[in-house]
Amino acid sequence: MTLTTTEFKTEFTKVFEALYASNIKDASSVQQYNALGNFIKVYSSENWNQTNQLYLDNQVKQVYYFSMEFLPGRMLKSNLLNLGILDTVRTGIKEMGLDFEEIVGSEVDPALGNGGLGRLASCFMDSIASLGIPGNGNGIRYRYGLFQQKFVDGYQVELPENWLRNGNVWEVRKENKAVTVRFGGEVYLKEDGKNKLRPIYSNTQNILAVPYDTGMIGYENDVVNNLRLWSAEIPVEEEINYKTVADREVVNQITEVLYPDDSNYEGQLLRLRQEYFFTSAGIQSIVRFFKKQQLPWSEFSNKIAIHVNDTHPALCVPELMRILLDEEGLGWEQAWNITKRSISYTNHTIMQEAMEKWPVQMVQELLPRIYQIIEAINQRHIDKKVPLYGEELTYRTTIISDGYIKMANLAIIGSHSVNGVAQLHTDILKEETLRDFYEMYPSKFNNKTNGITQRRWLHLANEKLTHLIDEKIGKEWKTNPAELRQFKAYSKDKDTLSCLADIKLENKQRFAAYAKEKYAIELDPTALFDVQIKRLHAYKRQLLNALHILDRYLKIKDDPSLELQPRVFIFGAKAAPSYIYAKQIIKFINALAHLINNDPDVGDKMKIVFVENYGVSLAELIIPAADISEQISLAGKEASGTSNMKLMLNGALTLATLDGANIEIKDLVGEENIFLFGLTNEEVNQLNREGTYSAKRVLDENERLNRVLECLINGMIPDIEEEGRVIYDSLIRYNDEYYVLKDFESFVAAQERADKLYQDKEAWNQKALINIASSGPFSADFTIMRYADEIWNVKGKAIKNRSFLKGNQ
Numbered sequence: 001m002t003l004t005t006t007e008f009k010t011e012f013t014k015v016f017e018a019l020y021a022s023n024i025k026d027a028s029s030v031q032q033y034n035a036l037g038n039f040i041k042v043y044s045s046e047n048w049n050q051t052n053q054l055y056l057d058n059q060v061k062q063v064y065y066f067s068m069e070f071l072p073g074r075m076l077k078s079n080l081l082n083l084g085i086l087d088t089v090r091t092g093i094k095e096m097g098l099d100f101e102e103i104v105g106s107e108v109d110p111a112l113g114n115g116g117l118g119r120l121a122s123c124f125m126d127s128i129a130s131l132g133i134p135g136n137g138n139g140i141r142y143r144y145g146l147f148q149q150k151f152v153d154g155y156q157v158e159l160p161e162n163w164l165r166n167g168n169v170w171e172v173r174k175e176n177k178a179v180t181v182r183f184g185g186e187v188y189l190k191e192d193g194k195n196k197l198r199p200i201y202s203n204t205q206n207i208l209a210v211p212y213d214t215g216m217i218g219y220e221n222d223v224v225n226n227l228r229l230w231s232a233e234i235p236v237e238e239e240i241n242y243k244t245v246a247d248r249e250v251v252n253q254i255t256e257v258l259y260p261d262d263s264n265y266e267g268q269l270l271r272l273r274q275e276y277f278f279t280s281a282g283i284q285s286i287v288r289f290f291k292k293q294q295l296p297w298s299e300f301s302n303k304i305a306i307h308v309n310d311t312h313p314a315l316c317v318p319e320l321m322r323i324l325l326d327e328e329g330l331g332w333e334q335a336w337n338i339t340k341r342s343i344s345y346t347n348h349t350i351m352q353e354a355m356e357k358w359p360v361q362m363v364q365e366l367l368p369r370i371y372q373i374i375e376a377i378n379q380r381h382i383d384k385k386v387p388l389y390g391e392e393l394t395y396r397t398t399i400i401s402d403g404y405i406k407m408a409n410l411a412i413i414g415s416h417s418v419n420g421v422a423q424l425h426t427d428i429l430k431e432e433t434l435r436d437f438y439e440m441y442p443s444k445f446n447n448k449t450n451g452i453t454q455r456r457w458l459h460l461a462n463e464k465l466t467h468l469i470d471e472k473i474g475k476e477w478k479t480n481p482a483e484l485r486q487f488k489a490y491s492k493d494k495d496t497l498s499c500l501a502d503i504k505l506e507n508k509q510r511f512a513a514y515a516k517e518k519y520a521i522e523l524d525p526t527a528l529f530d531v532q533i534k535r536l537h538a539y540k541r542q543l544l545n546a547l548h549i550l551d552r553y554l555k556i557k558d559d560p561s562l563e564l565q566p567r568v569f570i571f572g573a574k575a576a577p578s579y580i581y582a583k584q585i586i587k588f589i590n591a592l593a594h595l596i597n598n599d600p601d602v603g604d605k606m607k608i609v610f611v612e613n614y615g616v617s618l619a620e621l622i623i624p625a626a627d628i629s630e631q632i633s634l635a636g637k638e639a640s641g642t643s644n645m646k647l648m649l650n651g652a653l654t655l656a657t658l659d660g661a662n663i664e665i666k667d668l669v670g671e672e673n674i675f676l677f678g679l680t681n682e683e684v685n686q687l688n689r690e691g692t693y694s695a696k697r698v699l700d701e702n703e704r705l706n707r708v709l710e711c712l713i714n715g716m717i718p719d720i721e722e723e724g725r726v727i728y729d730s731l732i733r734y735n736d737e738y739y740v741l742k743d744f745e746s747f748v749a750a751q752e753r754a755d756k757l758y759q760d761k762e763a764w765n766q767k768a769l770i771n772i773a774s775s776g777p778f779s780a781d782f783t784i785m786r787y788a789d790e791i792w793n794v795k796g797k798a799i800k801n802r803s804f805l806k807g808n809q
């Protein structure tokens with residue numbers, strides 16, 4: 001099926017006229033976008049339908065990826081790319097006298113996730129489809145996405161993200177596939193006459209879960225998988241019971257808004273409702289689909305793999321048990337085996353404050369039957385494990401303890417696979433965080449280092465670089481990213497290196513134009529662009545970055561004639577609205593930016609741009625423009641990181657601690673192609689064990705650092721009286737939980753090495769090229785092949801190069 005430009009123009013015009021009954025030239029870019037989206041939907045609908053039919057006819061095993069968050073980014077271009085018609089359509093649009101990039105830019109970027117976890121889910125959806133793996137996403141159709149961030153006087157202000165304002169061309173509402181989710185009420189078990197106990201419910205609140213499906217288009221393979229997002233509604237037959245606006249609100253609220261917390265748990269009842277809502281709806285629809293095939297229950301786990309992305313969907317375990325026991329009448333042992341064999345779980349953090357635990361009473365009241373089942377799972381766990389492992393260890397692994405239900409424990413006990421997201425992270429899970437479980441279930445534990453889709457993060461975000469690579473090594477890397485390593489052969493080729501430099505410069509110019517337009521900041525595109533883009537969290541240490549900036553500023557103030565490598569520091573970060581300290585760091589950095597950007601002594605030597613409302617679309621603009629990738633979390637704290645991979649793929653050099661996937665980056669590029677600094681995980685552990693760390697002492701022994709910290713409280717930076725004091729106290733009075741001061745000196749030294757290397761353009765570009773050429777193993781395609789092979793046991797129609805599966809574990 002090839003599409004010519006002429007055919008495209010005819011078909012597109014038809015779609016437009018059917019939609020708007022007017023002339024396309026007079027239409028707004030949103031309308032043009034809508035029409036183009038509709039054209040794509042029509043164009044790909046046959047493949048979508050056929051993919052579904054194929055899966056059904058062949059009764060293939062399917063994966064269901066349950067995730068509270070998806071961050072797909074704008075879909076227009078990626079759909080065109082994957083359909084193989086990007087160039088045709090772009091040409092056609094141009095020939096029609098329309099502005100392609102303007103149309104692309106009028107799509108909203110659906111922010112149905114917070115950060116790394118949600119973006120990972122979307123990279124995975126792209127890879128699953130592109131590998132031809134029968135896979136489905138299952139999540140929530142939030143009416144409002146993650147808040148829009150604005151800065152007012154340097155403070156973060158949150159505005160609602162009404163992403164559905166102009167409708168959503170990609171989704172299809174499927175009310176015929178709706179299911180009912182039950183909350184609250186009372187339940188008791190009654191003998192059903194056939195020796196089985198069945199639950200009798202009363203006073204429950206029944207909520208309709210309506211699915212909205214979005215096609216996940218595979219890369220040039222005719223596959224279209226499904227992302228199913230659920231919306232909560234009042235069942236028509238129960239309208240009568242909802243007498244007040246407030247009554248109705250309770251229902252609408254369930255899928256109203258995404259919780260804005262990343263790696264941080266808030267024990268809110270509404271969040272628990274959300275978790276059960278999309279979990280129950282998803283499991284119900286899976287069971288319904290399975291039953292349609294009229295297979296014996298013993299086939300369930302041969303046909304279905306359910307993946308639990310973090311603990312947010314961990315209620316999959318008791319919910320599947322509930323359906324198998326109560327609705328299908330299976331016995332406990334059979335139901336339990338099916339459940340365990342079907343479900344797998346990924347852990348994304350070791351941060352204590354992110355570990356979900358729900359008060360027993362809350363679960364009992366909201367989900368009485370689910371609570372009974374969790375209790376039974378817990379009791380059986382104890383009965384089975386005490387004789388084997390003794391009381392002490394067993395009681396440390398129970399699901400219910402101290403009045404709470406621990407979701408990670410539920411997910412681990414109820415699944416057959418537990419994986420971490422980078423090698424170090426998995427090691428820490430095994431040896432520290434989950435060591436009791438590792439002792440009990442050593443074979444459940446495995447590592448699956450995260451990955452990113454090179455289609456969005458290179459092909460679309462950096463077309464020029466893509467062309468350069470194509471020109472040098474051919475196109476094979478697009479379906480087998482391991483082939484990117486061929487590019488290494490050009491690391492000494494002057495011509496290629498200068499092309500690479502030109503492309504980087506253009507990308508920096510593009511960002512500079514944005515900064516100028518949006519913030520009226522003039523950037524020198526030949527300066528070194530230093531980028532830290534990720535959620536704002538103390539453990540990620542944006543503060544360390546800021547202290548280095550402050551240090552440089554002091555140097556310039558001491559001697560304005562000092563020759564310094566000019567730098568542009570770029571930040572992008574949202575803080576959870578309730579995370580006061582993180583918001584104070586934002587204010588501090590903004591104040592610092594204001595001071596430095598307007599100081600005539602500084603000029604082009606330094607500029608700071610803290611972009612508002614960082615998200616997928618801004619990442620696509622910033623990442624190709626980066627020279628340095630800041631990955632500076634305290635060792636042991638960042639489970640993996642994924643912006644580190646995207647930046648590397650676009651030729652930024654990583655400046656990093658030995659944390660998360662940074663370690664794997666180092667292993668791939670070699671120590672000479674990365675700037676490492678800071679404590680190692682072991683050193684951090686040792687310091688924690690000894691308990692002798694004194695931030696004050698570090699300060700007393702370091703005059704330079706002392707001067708930097710004084711600036712937080714001496715009024716030099718206007719308008720941060722309170723923030724400066726709080727931050728100062730966090731470091732000195734509360735002894736610097738994340739070892740910012742301890743790592744300061746070695747961080748600055750790494751920055752100086754970077755400055756020095758940047759002077760030697762050829763050496764720098766060479767390292768950039770080696771980084772690009774070494775990033776193939778981080779393709780999510782490989783990550784997904786390993787999930788498919790080692791966890792889900794599913795087959796994809798395009799899984800090539802299987803030998804690669806063994807590498808990079």
Ligand code: Z15
Nearest residue numbers: 116117263348349638639640641642
């Ligand atoms: C989140 O974005 C991550 C972990 C979490 O526990 C939650 Cl709730 C949200 C991130 C990790 O911080 C990051 O290191 C990792 O790369 C990402 O998940 C994907 O695994």
